[in-house]
Amino acid sequence: MTRHRDPVRHGDVLLKPIARIPKGDRKEIPREHGRPVLALGEATGHRHVIVGECEAVTVADRAFLRMIERGQIVHYADPAHSAVSTDHDTLAVPAGAYEIIQPRQYLYGEQVRVQD
Amino acid sequence: MSKTDLERYTEACEYPGVLDVEGVEGHLREYLRALGVKREVRQLASGWSVETSPGLRRYIDRFLAEFTKRRAALAALHALAARAARDARAARAALDALAALDALAARDALDARAALDRLAQWCIHGTWWYWGVKEVSWLAAHYIGALQMRADSVLTWSRPMYEAYLSGCWLLHWTDDTLYWARKPRVFTEEIGGRRRLHREDGPAVESDVEPLYFWHGVFVPAPVVMQPDSITVKDIIEETNTEVRRVMIERGGLEKLRAVAEVLDSVTADDSTVPFGVRDGRLLRLNLPGEPLLFVDVANSTPEPDGTRRRYLMGVHPQCRPLLGDGEYGEAQNLTVRNAVASLYGLRGEEYGPAGEA
Numbered sequence: 001m002t003r004h005r006d007p008v009r010h011g012d013v014l015l016k017p018i019a020r021i022p023k024g025d026r027k028e029i030p031r032e033h034g035r036p037v038l039a040l041g042e043a044t045g046h047r048h049v050i051v052g053e054c055e056a057v058t059v060a061d062r063a064f065l066r067m068i069e070r071g072q073i074v075h076y077a078d079p080a081h082s083a084v085s086t087d088h089d090t091l092a093v094p095a096g097a098y099e100i101i102q103p104r105q106y107l108y109g110e111q112v113r114v115q116d
Numbered sequence: 117m118s119k120t121d122l123e124r125y126t127e128a129c130e131y132p133g134v135l136d137v138e139g140v141e142g143h144l145r146e147y148l149r150a151l152g153v154k155r156e157v158r159q160l161a162s163g164w165s166v167e168t169s170p171g172l173r174r175y176i177d178r179f180l181a182e183f184t185k186r187r188a189a190l191a192a193l194h195a196l197a198a199r200a201a202r203d204a205r206a207a208r209a210a211l212d213a214l215a216a217l218d219a220l221a222a223r224d225a226l227d228a229r230a231a232l233d234r235l236a237q238w239c240i241h242g243t244w245w246y247w248g249v250k251e252v253s254w255l256a257a258h259y260i261g262a263l264q265m266r267a268d269s270v271l272t273w274s275r276p277m278y279e280a281y282l283s284g285c286w287l288l289h290w291t292d293d294t295l296y297w298a299r300k301p302r303v304f305t306e307e308i309g310g311r312r313r314l315h316r317e318d319g320p321a322v323e324s325d326v327e328p329l330y331f332w333h334g335v336f337v338p339a340p341v342v343m344q345p346d347s348i349t350v351k352d353i354i355e356e357t358n359t360e361v362r363r364v365m366i367e368r369g370g371l372e373k374l375r376a377v378a379e380v381l382d383s384v385t386a387d388d389s390t391v392p393f394g395v396r397d398g399r400l401l402r403l404n405l406p407g408e409p410l411l412f413v414d415v416a417n418s419t420p421e422p423d424g425t426r427r428r429y430l431m432g433v434h435p436q437c438r439p440l441l442g443d444g445e446y447g448e449a450q451n452l453t454v455r456n457a458v459a460s461l462y463g464l465r466g467e468e469y470g471p472a473g474e475a
Contacts, residue, residue: 009471014462043335068149089475103461105432106439111440115358
């Protein structure tokens, strides 16, 4: 029996638990220092990064994460990953598969990706 | 690695520090030799322009020629940029390029020159401050690592880069025939939680020879947000799609203007434990503006600032709180509540939204 997992929200990144990453052509999400960067703040330079053994890919323009073991999502303030930002606390991410959802907003009849 | 090398590097991280133009250029030539490539080395000093920098002029001309080929695609981007992503840097680049093309087409020499310089500034600064790929401090740090790892092949090119950094070099910009460089800028920072972030209240936080850059408590913002906050309008706030920049715009001069047109449709108290944390202290607002009324959800960051306050963010919501599924797809209509509004941003319905962890 699969253990129940709740979603994890880290600023403008929501990790929604799913059974498995769908089949299809997989493209790896770019990494820094070996860690996948799930989102990058245009105005702040901060980044949401997964720390821990994992697979992070896109399949048909949707993004997915599979934590091989329990890890963390961390908000780093710099490209060197030397300083954790004070904007978002570090959260635990249990093992398992997730869809990575970034919010959109609605403006003038169109959906626009939320940037920070 | 000798301690002195690391100490010298650390000292050089205090900007602007020393500037030895001949030293920088000598080390950059050595760097080019190590890479086995030929380039002229030129400084982008204060007052530079595309017109007086032939290598940069050729680079920009090729850039624009490529844009011209893709003009049809850019027209769509232009429309999107004008409405939905006005101040995003990528859209700004496209707008600048289009402005330059328009100026060239009109043969208005003065406007064209200004637009070309603006485009060149964007190309050179690019994303230095969050990618670091063109910033010399990043490249110079390889020298420290190469010493530790005894990697002779890396030392060959990283040592002259390290020395160039110590001599005052900050940014590099490559063209086909020239390696341009800029000196370290004067920077203005504040210290928060033991680390520094860019901030200045009466001018650019980065005084660079390439372009002045404005930051407000670490957020990169357009100049008027810092210098003329009274000029910020409700329309400016709504059309700014970067939530951090929008938040700063509200803080700087937009709060009272927004309150004057906002009607609260639903609200959740800060201590309501029946809803997820990210929904608490939230409000669903209708902004009664001429034309179509707009719905926004106003929420607080789940993680408090070091002083205990919480940042607030304003995000546009579908008038019927339909989940935003992307690619122009929408979920079914929902009641107009804060929870449903927050969930809809993530393509979810209110009852599906209940994160175990939020930050």
